[in-house]
Amino acid sequence: MEKAIYVTSPLLPELGAFIPYLQQIWKSKYLTNNGPFHQAFEQALADYLGVEHLSLFNNGTTALITALQALAIDGEVITTPYSFAATAHALVWNRLTPVFVDIDPRTFNIDPKAIEAAITPRTQAILPVHCYGLPCDVEAIEQVARRHGLRVIYDAAHAFAVQDAQGSVLRHGDMSILSLHATKVFNTFEGGAIISPDARTKHHVDQLRNFGFVDEVTVETCGINGKMSEINAAFGLLQLQHIDGALVKRESIDALYRKQLMKIPGITLCCAAQNHAYFPILVEDAYPLSRDQLYDAFKQRQVFARRYFYPLISDMAAYCDRKDSRRHPLPMASHIAQRVICLPIHPDLTLTDVERVVAVIRRGALGSSSNTATASAVPDLVSEKR
Known part of the structure:
Protein backbone atom coordinates (compact mmCIF):
# COMPACT_ATOMS: atom_id res chain seq x y z
CA MET A 1 0.00 0.00 0.00
CA LEU A 240 3.98 33.38 12.08
CA GLN A 241 7.62 32.36 12.54
CA HIS A 242 7.27 29.69 9.85
CA ILE A 243 4.78 31.01 7.31
CA ASP A 244 7.31 32.72 5.02
CA GLY A 245 9.23 29.48 4.54
CA ALA A 246 5.99 27.60 3.90
CA LEU A 247 4.98 30.08 1.20
CA VAL A 248 8.34 29.63 -0.55
CA LYS A 249 7.88 25.84 -0.54
CA ARG A 250 4.38 26.18 -1.98
CA GLU A 251 5.75 28.36 -4.77
CA SER A 252 8.38 25.77 -5.68
CA ILE A 253 5.80 22.97 -5.76
CA ASP A 254 3.54 25.07 -7.98
CA ALA A 255 6.44 25.68 -10.38
CA LEU A 256 7.30 21.98 -10.48
CA TYR A 257 3.72 21.01 -11.31
CA ARG A 258 3.60 23.58 -14.10
CA LYS A 259 6.84 22.35 -15.62
CA GLN A 260 5.67 18.73 -15.56
CA LEU A 261 2.08 19.25 -16.73
CA MET A 262 2.22 22.12 -19.21
CA LYS A 263 2.46 19.95 -22.33
CA ILE A 264 -0.13 17.30 -21.50
CA PRO A 265 -3.01 17.63 -24.00
CA GLY A 266 -6.39 18.20 -22.41
CA ILE A 267 -5.01 19.47 -19.09
CA THR A 268 -5.44 23.20 -18.53
CA LEU A 269 -3.33 24.81 -15.82
CA CYS A 270 -5.23 27.55 -14.01
CA CYS A 271 -3.95 30.93 -12.86
CA ALA A 272 -1.58 30.88 -9.89
CA ALA A 273 -2.30 32.91 -6.77
CA GLN A 274 0.49 34.65 -4.86
CA ASN A 275 0.12 32.32 -1.89
CA HIS A 276 -0.27 29.15 -3.99
CA ALA A 277 -3.08 28.04 -1.73
CA TYR A 278 -4.41 25.58 -4.32
CA PHE A 279 -3.33 23.96 -7.57
CA PRO A 280 -6.45 23.60 -9.71
CA ILE A 281 -6.40 22.04 -13.17
CA LEU A 282 -9.19 21.60 -15.71
CA VAL A 283 -9.71 18.24 -17.38
CA GLU A 284 -10.84 19.15 -20.88
CA ASP A 285 -12.51 17.07 -23.60
CA ALA A 286 -9.16 16.45 -25.31
CA TYR A 287 -7.97 14.42 -22.31
CA PRO A 288 -8.82 10.70 -22.69
CA LEU A 289 -10.39 10.43 -19.22
CA SER A 290 -13.23 12.43 -17.75
CA ARG A 291 -12.55 14.51 -14.69
CA ASP A 292 -14.25 11.95 -12.47
CA GLN A 293 -12.32 9.07 -14.07
CA LEU A 294 -9.08 10.90 -13.30
CA TYR A 295 -10.33 11.60 -9.78
CA ASP A 296 -10.92 7.86 -9.30
CA ALA A 297 -7.53 7.02 -10.82
CA PHE A 298 -5.91 9.26 -8.22
CA LYS A 299 -7.72 7.44 -5.42
CA GLN A 300 -6.52 4.14 -6.80
CA ARG A 301 -2.97 5.38 -6.21
CA GLN A 302 -3.85 6.79 -2.75
CA VAL A 303 -3.75 10.36 -4.04
CA PHE A 304 -6.66 12.29 -2.55
CA ALA A 305 -7.14 15.23 -4.89
CA ARG A 306 -10.36 17.21 -4.52
CA ARG A 307 -13.01 18.57 -6.85
CA TYR A 308 -13.02 22.13 -5.52
CA PHE A 309 -15.71 23.29 -6.19
CA TYR A 310 -18.12 20.56 -7.13
CA PRO A 311 -21.03 20.51 -6.88
CA LEU A 312 -21.85 24.19 -7.15
CA ILE A 313 -23.50 25.55 -4.00
CA SER A 314 -26.58 26.26 -6.10
CA ASP A 315 -26.82 22.54 -6.93
CA MET A 316 -26.58 21.35 -3.33
CA ALA A 317 -29.74 19.93 -1.75
CA ALA A 318 -29.86 22.84 0.68
CA TYR A 319 -30.11 25.35 -2.19
CA CYS A 320 -31.44 23.66 -5.30
CA ASP A 321 -35.07 24.37 -4.34
CA ARG A 322 -34.45 28.05 -3.54
CA LYS A 323 -35.91 29.63 -6.68
CA ASP A 324 -34.95 33.17 -5.67
CA SER A 325 -31.32 32.08 -5.37
CA ARG A 326 -31.17 30.21 -8.69
CA ARG A 327 -32.91 32.58 -11.07
CA HIS A 328 -29.80 33.46 -13.13
CA PRO A 329 -27.99 31.16 -15.60
CA LEU A 330 -24.62 29.79 -14.48
CA PRO A 331 -23.07 28.32 -17.64
CA MET A 332 -19.43 29.11 -16.86
CA ALA A 333 -19.62 28.04 -13.22
CA SER A 334 -21.27 24.77 -14.29
CA HIS A 335 -18.65 24.22 -16.99
CA ILE A 336 -15.74 24.72 -14.58
CA ALA A 337 -17.32 22.67 -11.76
CA GLN A 338 -17.59 19.66 -14.08
CA ARG A 339 -13.91 19.84 -15.07
CA VAL A 340 -11.93 21.12 -12.10
CA ILE A 341 -9.74 19.09 -9.81
CA CYS A 342 -7.27 20.47 -7.25
CA LEU A 343 -3.99 18.63 -6.93
CA PRO A 344 -2.18 18.15 -3.61
CA ILE A 345 -0.08 21.14 -2.58
CA HIS A 346 1.43 21.85 0.84
CA PRO A 347 4.90 22.48 2.30
CA ASP A 348 5.45 18.83 3.29
CA LEU A 349 4.90 17.54 -0.25
CA THR A 350 8.09 15.88 -1.55
CA LEU A 351 9.51 15.65 -5.06
CA THR A 352 8.56 11.98 -5.06
CA ASP A 353 4.99 12.89 -4.09
CA VAL A 354 4.72 15.37 -6.94
CA GLU A 355 6.11 12.84 -9.40
CA ARG A 356 3.51 10.31 -8.25
CA VAL A 357 0.69 12.79 -8.79
CA VAL A 358 2.01 13.72 -12.24
CA ALA A 359 2.46 10.04 -13.17
CA VAL A 360 -1.26 9.41 -12.67
CA ILE A 361 -2.12 12.26 -15.03
CA ARG A 362 0.41 11.10 -17.62
CA ARG A 363 -0.92 7.57 -17.46
CA GLY A 364 -4.44 8.94 -17.94
CA ALA A 365 -3.22 10.83 -21.00
CA LEU A 366 -2.52 7.42 -22.52
CA GLY A 367 -6.13 6.42 -21.87
CA SER A 368 -5.51 4.14 -18.87
CA SER A 369 -8.03 4.19 -16.03
CA SER A 370 -8.14 0.62 -14.75
CA ASN A 371 -10.08 -0.36 -11.63
CA THR A 372 -11.62 3.09 -11.21
CA ALA A 373 -14.94 1.56 -10.13
CA THR A 374 -13.27 0.16 -7.01
CA ALA A 375 -11.49 3.42 -6.32
CA SER A 376 -14.70 5.42 -6.48
CA ALA A 377 -15.89 3.76 -3.28
CA VAL A 378 -13.08 5.39 -1.28
CA PRO A 379 -14.50 8.35 0.71
CA ASP A 380 -13.15 11.89 0.59
CA LEU A 381 -10.99 12.28 3.68
CA VAL A 382 -10.18 15.99 3.73
CA SER A 383 -12.73 18.81 3.63
CA GLU A 384 -12.22 22.45 2.71
CA LYS A 385 -13.43 23.98 5.94
CA ARG A 386 -13.63 27.39 7.52
Whole structure:
Protein backbone atom coordinates (compact mmCIF):
# COMPACT_ATOMS: atom_id res chain seq x y z
CA MET A 1 0.00 0.00 0.00
CA GLU A 2 1.44 3.36 -1.04
CA LYS A 3 1.43 6.19 1.46
CA ALA A 4 -1.57 8.48 1.11
CA ILE A 5 -1.05 11.91 -0.43
CA TYR A 6 -3.74 14.37 0.61
CA VAL A 7 -4.81 17.55 -1.13
CA THR A 8 -3.46 19.50 1.82
CA SER A 9 -1.65 18.98 5.10
CA PRO A 10 -1.59 21.45 8.01
CA LEU A 11 1.47 23.56 8.57
CA LEU A 12 2.83 22.37 11.92
CA PRO A 13 6.03 23.53 13.68
CA GLU A 14 8.03 21.22 15.91
CA LEU A 15 5.91 20.15 18.87
CA GLY A 16 8.62 21.11 21.32
CA ALA A 17 8.47 24.71 20.14
CA PHE A 18 4.83 24.93 21.23
CA ILE A 19 5.36 23.60 24.75
CA PRO A 20 6.63 26.93 26.24
CA TYR A 21 3.46 28.65 25.02
CA LEU A 22 1.31 26.00 26.68
CA GLN A 23 3.31 26.33 29.89
CA GLN A 24 2.55 30.05 29.97
CA ILE A 25 -1.15 29.34 29.51
CA TRP A 26 -1.13 26.74 32.28
CA LYS A 27 0.68 29.18 34.55
CA SER A 28 -1.68 32.10 33.89
CA LYS A 29 -4.83 29.95 33.68
CA TYR A 30 -6.06 32.41 31.08
CA LEU A 31 -7.74 30.24 28.46
CA THR A 32 -9.97 32.62 26.51
CA ASN A 33 -11.81 35.97 26.56
CA ASN A 34 -9.23 38.32 25.03
CA GLY A 35 -6.25 37.02 26.96
CA PRO A 36 -2.61 38.07 26.50
CA PHE A 37 -1.88 35.67 23.64
CA HIS A 38 -5.08 36.71 21.88
CA GLN A 39 -4.10 40.37 22.09
CA ALA A 40 -0.52 39.72 21.01
CA PHE A 41 -1.51 37.53 18.06
CA GLU A 42 -4.23 39.88 16.88
CA GLN A 43 -1.69 42.71 16.61
CA ALA A 44 1.07 40.52 15.17
CA LEU A 45 -1.24 39.10 12.50
CA ALA A 46 -2.50 42.55 11.52
CA ASP A 47 1.10 43.74 11.21
CA TYR A 48 2.09 40.74 9.10
CA LEU A 49 -0.85 41.13 6.75
CA GLY A 50 -0.45 44.90 6.47
CA VAL A 51 -3.90 45.78 7.82
CA GLU A 52 -4.86 47.98 10.74
CA HIS A 53 -8.17 46.75 12.16
CA LEU A 54 -8.28 42.97 12.58
CA SER A 55 -10.51 40.93 14.90
CA LEU A 56 -9.74 37.29 15.63
CA PHE A 57 -12.50 34.67 15.61
CA ASN A 58 -12.87 31.01 16.48
CA ASN A 59 -13.45 30.17 12.80
CA GLY A 60 -14.05 31.79 9.44
CA THR A 61 -17.73 30.87 9.25
CA THR A 62 -18.52 32.59 12.55
CA ALA A 63 -16.53 35.58 11.32
CA LEU A 64 -18.55 35.78 8.10
CA ILE A 65 -21.87 35.44 9.94
CA THR A 66 -20.80 38.21 12.33
CA ALA A 67 -19.61 40.53 9.56
CA LEU A 68 -23.01 40.35 7.88
CA GLN A 69 -24.69 41.04 11.22
CA ALA A 70 -22.35 43.96 11.95
CA LEU A 71 -23.36 45.66 8.70
CA ALA A 72 -27.07 45.09 9.42
CA ILE A 73 -27.68 43.69 5.94
CA ASP A 74 -31.09 42.33 4.96
CA GLY A 75 -32.84 41.25 1.77
CA GLU A 76 -30.77 39.76 -1.07
CA VAL A 77 -27.01 39.35 -1.39
CA ILE A 78 -25.40 38.57 -4.73
CA THR A 79 -22.70 35.92 -4.45
CA THR A 80 -20.92 33.14 -6.31
CA PRO A 81 -22.05 29.51 -6.54
CA TYR A 82 -18.40 28.50 -7.04
CA SER A 83 -17.20 28.38 -3.44
CA PHE A 84 -17.29 26.36 -0.25
CA ALA A 85 -20.79 25.98 1.19
CA ALA A 86 -20.05 28.24 4.19
CA THR A 87 -20.12 31.29 1.91
CA ALA A 88 -23.83 30.88 1.28
CA HIS A 89 -24.58 29.30 4.67
CA ALA A 90 -23.51 32.52 6.41
CA LEU A 91 -26.14 34.40 4.42
CA VAL A 92 -28.90 31.96 5.26
CA TRP A 93 -27.97 32.03 8.96
CA ASN A 94 -28.58 35.79 8.79
CA ARG A 95 -31.95 35.19 7.07
CA LEU A 96 -30.59 36.68 3.85
CA THR A 97 -31.31 35.40 0.36
CA PRO A 98 -28.19 34.37 -1.58
CA VAL A 99 -28.51 35.17 -5.28
CA PHE A 100 -26.04 33.17 -7.35
CA VAL A 101 -24.47 34.64 -10.50
CA ASP A 102 -21.88 33.37 -12.93
CA ILE A 103 -18.09 33.50 -12.72
CA ASP A 104 -15.19 34.74 -14.82
CA PRO A 105 -13.76 31.96 -17.04
CA ARG A 106 -10.13 32.83 -16.25
CA THR A 107 -10.07 33.53 -12.51
CA PHE A 108 -13.24 31.63 -11.49
CA ASN A 109 -14.19 34.67 -9.41
CA ILE A 110 -17.62 36.31 -9.54
CA ASP A 111 -18.27 38.18 -12.81
CA PRO A 112 -18.90 41.92 -12.16
CA LYS A 113 -21.13 42.14 -15.25
CA ALA A 114 -23.27 39.30 -13.91
CA ILE A 115 -23.52 41.13 -10.57
CA GLU A 116 -24.93 44.25 -12.18
CA ALA A 117 -27.43 42.28 -14.25
CA ALA A 118 -28.76 40.59 -11.10
CA ILE A 119 -29.40 43.70 -8.99
CA THR A 120 -33.00 44.25 -7.87
CA PRO A 121 -34.63 46.64 -5.38
CA ARG A 122 -34.08 43.93 -2.72
CA THR A 123 -30.33 43.71 -3.31
CA GLN A 124 -28.39 45.00 -0.31
CA ALA A 125 -24.87 43.64 -0.71
CA ILE A 126 -22.33 41.69 -2.76
CA LEU A 127 -20.39 38.76 -1.31
CA PRO A 128 -17.51 37.92 -3.65
CA VAL A 129 -14.89 35.22 -2.99
CA HIS A 130 -11.19 35.53 -3.82
CA CYS A 131 -11.29 32.00 -5.22
CA TYR A 132 -8.09 29.99 -4.72
CA GLY A 133 -6.51 33.23 -3.44
CA LEU A 134 -6.80 35.02 -6.81
CA PRO A 135 -8.06 38.58 -6.18
CA CYS A 136 -11.46 39.47 -7.57
CA ASP A 137 -11.85 42.38 -9.97
CA VAL A 138 -12.16 44.66 -6.96
CA GLU A 139 -12.27 47.89 -8.97
CA ALA A 140 -15.17 46.73 -11.14
CA ILE A 141 -17.04 45.38 -8.11
CA GLU A 142 -16.51 48.66 -6.25
CA GLN A 143 -17.88 50.62 -9.21
CA VAL A 144 -21.01 48.46 -9.31
CA ALA A 145 -21.44 48.81 -5.54
CA ARG A 146 -21.11 52.59 -5.66
CA ARG A 147 -23.58 52.96 -8.52
CA HIS A 148 -26.22 51.00 -6.65
CA GLY A 149 -25.43 51.84 -3.03
CA LEU A 150 -24.46 48.27 -2.07
CA ARG A 151 -22.22 46.91 0.68
CA VAL A 152 -19.34 44.59 -0.28
CA ILE A 153 -18.09 41.84 2.03
CA TYR A 154 -15.21 39.76 0.71
CA ASP A 155 -14.92 36.10 1.58
CA ALA A 156 -11.12 36.05 1.64
CA ALA A 157 -10.81 32.59 3.19
CA HIS A 158 -8.20 31.63 0.56
CA ALA A 159 -6.40 34.98 0.38
CA PHE A 160 -3.96 34.90 3.30
CA ALA A 161 -0.94 37.14 2.54
CA VAL A 162 -2.23 38.03 -0.95
CA GLN A 163 -1.48 41.57 -2.10
CA ASP A 164 -2.18 43.79 -5.08
CA ALA A 165 -0.37 46.92 -6.25
CA GLN A 166 -1.62 48.99 -3.29
CA GLY A 167 -1.15 46.43 -0.51
CA SER A 168 -3.21 43.69 1.11
CA VAL A 169 -6.32 42.59 -0.80
CA LEU A 170 -8.01 42.39 2.59
CA ARG A 171 -8.42 46.16 2.68
CA HIS A 172 -11.09 46.13 -0.06
CA GLY A 173 -14.82 46.35 0.51
CA ASP A 174 -16.66 47.10 3.72
CA MET A 175 -15.09 44.04 5.36
CA SER A 176 -12.96 41.02 4.49
CA ILE A 177 -13.07 37.63 6.20
CA LEU A 178 -10.17 35.20 6.62
CA SER A 179 -10.22 31.53 7.48
CA LEU A 180 -7.39 30.14 9.62
CA HIS A 181 -8.62 26.55 9.43
CA ALA A 182 -6.19 23.62 9.41
CA THR A 183 -6.57 23.22 5.63
CA LYS A 184 -5.49 26.78 4.88
CA VAL A 185 -2.11 28.25 3.98
CA PHE A 186 -1.86 29.62 7.54
CA ASN A 187 -3.73 27.91 10.36
CA THR A 188 -4.42 28.21 14.08
CA PHE A 189 -6.00 24.71 14.18
CA GLU A 190 -9.39 26.45 13.87
CA GLY A 191 -9.69 30.18 13.45
CA GLY A 192 -10.82 33.16 11.45
CA ALA A 193 -10.65 36.93 11.32
CA ILE A 194 -12.57 40.01 10.22
CA ILE A 195 -10.70 42.93 8.70
CA SER A 196 -12.63 46.15 9.33
CA PRO A 197 -12.17 49.52 7.58
CA ASP A 198 -11.89 51.61 10.76
CA ALA A 199 -11.58 51.47 14.56
CA ARG A 200 -15.27 52.11 15.15
CA THR A 201 -16.33 49.15 13.04
CA LYS A 202 -13.74 46.91 14.70
CA HIS A 203 -15.08 47.93 18.11
CA HIS A 204 -18.58 46.92 17.05
CA VAL A 205 -17.29 43.62 15.66
CA ASP A 206 -15.41 42.91 18.87
CA GLN A 207 -18.60 43.45 20.89
CA LEU A 208 -20.58 41.12 18.63
CA ARG A 209 -17.82 38.52 18.98
CA ASN A 210 -18.37 38.52 22.76
CA PHE A 211 -22.18 38.16 23.00
CA GLY A 212 -22.72 41.90 22.49
CA PHE A 213 -21.35 42.86 25.91
CA VAL A 214 -20.33 46.48 26.40
CA ASP A 215 -19.37 46.01 30.04
CA GLU A 216 -20.15 43.62 32.86
CA VAL A 217 -23.84 44.53 33.00
CA THR A 218 -24.59 46.04 29.59
CA VAL A 219 -25.52 44.10 26.45
CA GLU A 220 -26.44 46.36 23.55
CA THR A 221 -26.89 43.80 20.76
CA CYS A 222 -27.41 40.07 20.26
CA GLY A 223 -23.87 38.86 19.61
CA ILE A 224 -22.30 35.42 19.50
CA ASN A 225 -19.46 33.60 21.20
CA GLY A 226 -16.90 33.95 18.41
CA LYS A 227 -13.74 34.46 20.48
CA MET A 228 -10.47 32.72 19.66
CA SER A 229 -8.98 30.77 22.55
CA GLU A 230 -5.55 31.42 24.04
CA ILE A 231 -4.28 28.06 22.76
CA ASN A 232 -5.26 28.90 19.17
CA ALA A 233 -3.80 32.40 19.46
CA ALA A 234 -0.54 31.12 20.94
CA PHE A 235 -0.26 28.62 18.12
CA GLY A 236 -0.85 31.44 15.64
CA LEU A 237 2.04 33.43 17.12
CA LEU A 238 4.32 30.44 16.66
CA GLN A 239 3.03 29.85 13.11
CA LEU A 240 3.98 33.38 12.08
CA GLN A 241 7.62 32.36 12.54
CA HIS A 242 7.27 29.69 9.85
CA ILE A 243 4.78 31.01 7.31
CA ASP A 244 7.31 32.72 5.02
CA GLY A 245 9.23 29.48 4.54
CA ALA A 246 5.99 27.60 3.90
CA LEU A 247 4.98 30.08 1.20
CA VAL A 248 8.34 29.63 -0.55
CA LYS A 249 7.88 25.84 -0.54
CA ARG A 250 4.38 26.18 -1.98
CA GLU A 251 5.75 28.36 -4.77
CA SER A 252 8.38 25.77 -5.68
CA ILE A 253 5.80 22.97 -5.76
CA ASP A 254 3.54 25.07 -7.98
CA ALA A 255 6.44 25.68 -10.38
CA LEU A 256 7.30 21.98 -10.48
CA TYR A 257 3.72 21.01 -11.31
CA ARG A 258 3.60 23.58 -14.10
CA LYS A 259 6.84 22.35 -15.62
CA GLN A 260 5.67 18.73 -15.56
CA LEU A 261 2.08 19.25 -16.73
CA MET A 262 2.22 22.12 -19.21
CA LYS A 263 2.46 19.95 -22.33
CA ILE A 264 -0.13 17.30 -21.50
CA PRO A 265 -3.01 17.63 -24.00
CA GLY A 266 -6.39 18.20 -22.41
CA ILE A 267 -5.01 19.47 -19.09
CA THR A 268 -5.44 23.20 -18.53
CA LEU A 269 -3.33 24.81 -15.82
CA CYS A 270 -5.23 27.55 -14.01
CA CYS A 271 -3.95 30.93 -12.86
CA ALA A 272 -1.58 30.88 -9.89
CA ALA A 273 -2.30 32.91 -6.77
CA GLN A 274 0.49 34.65 -4.86
CA ASN A 275 0.12 32.32 -1.89
CA HIS A 276 -0.27 29.15 -3.99
CA ALA A 277 -3.08 28.04 -1.73
CA TYR A 278 -4.41 25.58 -4.32
CA PHE A 279 -3.33 23.96 -7.57
CA PRO A 280 -6.45 23.60 -9.71
CA ILE A 281 -6.40 22.04 -13.17
CA LEU A 282 -9.19 21.60 -15.71
CA VAL A 283 -9.71 18.24 -17.38
CA GLU A 284 -10.84 19.15 -20.88
CA ASP A 285 -12.51 17.07 -23.60
CA ALA A 286 -9.16 16.45 -25.31
CA TYR A 287 -7.97 14.42 -22.31
CA PRO A 288 -8.82 10.70 -22.69
CA LEU A 289 -10.39 10.43 -19.22
CA SER A 290 -13.23 12.43 -17.75
CA ARG A 291 -12.55 14.51 -14.69
CA ASP A 292 -14.25 11.95 -12.47
CA GLN A 293 -12.32 9.07 -14.07
CA LEU A 294 -9.08 10.90 -13.30
CA TYR A 295 -10.33 11.60 -9.78
CA ASP A 296 -10.92 7.86 -9.30
CA ALA A 297 -7.53 7.02 -10.82
CA PHE A 298 -5.91 9.26 -8.22
CA LYS A 299 -7.72 7.44 -5.42
CA GLN A 300 -6.52 4.14 -6.80
CA ARG A 301 -2.97 5.38 -6.21
CA GLN A 302 -3.85 6.79 -2.75
CA VAL A 303 -3.75 10.36 -4.04
CA PHE A 304 -6.66 12.29 -2.55
CA ALA A 305 -7.14 15.23 -4.89
CA ARG A 306 -10.36 17.21 -4.52
CA ARG A 307 -13.01 18.57 -6.85
CA TYR A 308 -13.02 22.13 -5.52
CA PHE A 309 -15.71 23.29 -6.19
CA TYR A 310 -18.12 20.56 -7.13
CA PRO A 311 -21.03 20.51 -6.88
CA LEU A 312 -21.85 24.19 -7.15
CA ILE A 313 -23.50 25.55 -4.00
CA SER A 314 -26.58 26.26 -6.10
CA ASP A 315 -26.82 22.54 -6.93
CA MET A 316 -26.58 21.35 -3.33
CA ALA A 317 -29.74 19.93 -1.75
CA ALA A 318 -29.86 22.84 0.68
CA TYR A 319 -30.11 25.35 -2.19
CA CYS A 320 -31.44 23.66 -5.30
CA ASP A 321 -35.07 24.37 -4.34
CA ARG A 322 -34.45 28.05 -3.54
CA LYS A 323 -35.91 29.63 -6.68
CA ASP A 324 -34.95 33.17 -5.67
CA SER A 325 -31.32 32.08 -5.37
CA ARG A 326 -31.17 30.21 -8.69
CA ARG A 327 -32.91 32.58 -11.07
CA HIS A 328 -29.80 33.46 -13.13
CA PRO A 329 -27.99 31.16 -15.60
CA LEU A 330 -24.62 29.79 -14.48
CA PRO A 331 -23.07 28.32 -17.64
CA MET A 332 -19.43 29.11 -16.86
CA ALA A 333 -19.62 28.04 -13.22
CA SER A 334 -21.27 24.77 -14.29
CA HIS A 335 -18.65 24.22 -16.99
CA ILE A 336 -15.74 24.72 -14.58
CA ALA A 337 -17.32 22.67 -11.76
CA GLN A 338 -17.59 19.66 -14.08
CA ARG A 339 -13.91 19.84 -15.07
CA VAL A 340 -11.93 21.12 -12.10
CA ILE A 341 -9.74 19.09 -9.81
CA CYS A 342 -7.27 20.47 -7.25
CA LEU A 343 -3.99 18.63 -6.93
CA PRO A 344 -2.18 18.15 -3.61
CA ILE A 345 -0.08 21.14 -2.58
CA HIS A 346 1.43 21.85 0.84
CA PRO A 347 4.90 22.48 2.30
CA ASP A 348 5.45 18.83 3.29
CA LEU A 349 4.90 17.54 -0.25
CA THR A 350 8.09 15.88 -1.55
CA LEU A 351 9.51 15.65 -5.06
CA THR A 352 8.56 11.98 -5.06
CA ASP A 353 4.99 12.89 -4.09
CA VAL A 354 4.72 15.37 -6.94
CA GLU A 355 6.11 12.84 -9.40
CA ARG A 356 3.51 10.31 -8.25
CA VAL A 357 0.69 12.79 -8.79
CA VAL A 358 2.01 13.72 -12.24
CA ALA A 359 2.46 10.04 -13.17
CA VAL A 360 -1.26 9.41 -12.67
CA ILE A 361 -2.12 12.26 -15.03
CA ARG A 362 0.41 11.10 -17.62
CA ARG A 363 -0.92 7.57 -17.46
CA GLY A 364 -4.44 8.94 -17.94
CA ALA A 365 -3.22 10.83 -21.00
CA LEU A 366 -2.52 7.42 -22.52
CA GLY A 367 -6.13 6.42 -21.87
CA SER A 368 -5.51 4.14 -18.87
CA SER A 369 -8.03 4.19 -16.03
CA SER A 370 -8.14 0.62 -14.75
CA ASN A 371 -10.08 -0.36 -11.63
CA THR A 372 -11.62 3.09 -11.21
CA ALA A 373 -14.94 1.56 -10.13
CA THR A 374 -13.27 0.16 -7.01
CA ALA A 375 -11.49 3.42 -6.32
CA SER A 376 -14.70 5.42 -6.48
CA ALA A 377 -15.89 3.76 -3.28
CA VAL A 378 -13.08 5.39 -1.28
CA PRO A 379 -14.50 8.35 0.71
CA ASP A 380 -13.15 11.89 0.59
CA LEU A 381 -10.99 12.28 3.68
CA VAL A 382 -10.18 15.99 3.73
CA SER A 383 -12.73 18.81 3.63
CA GLU A 384 -12.22 22.45 2.71
CA LYS A 385 -13.43 23.98 5.94
CA ARG A 386 -13.63 27.39 7.52
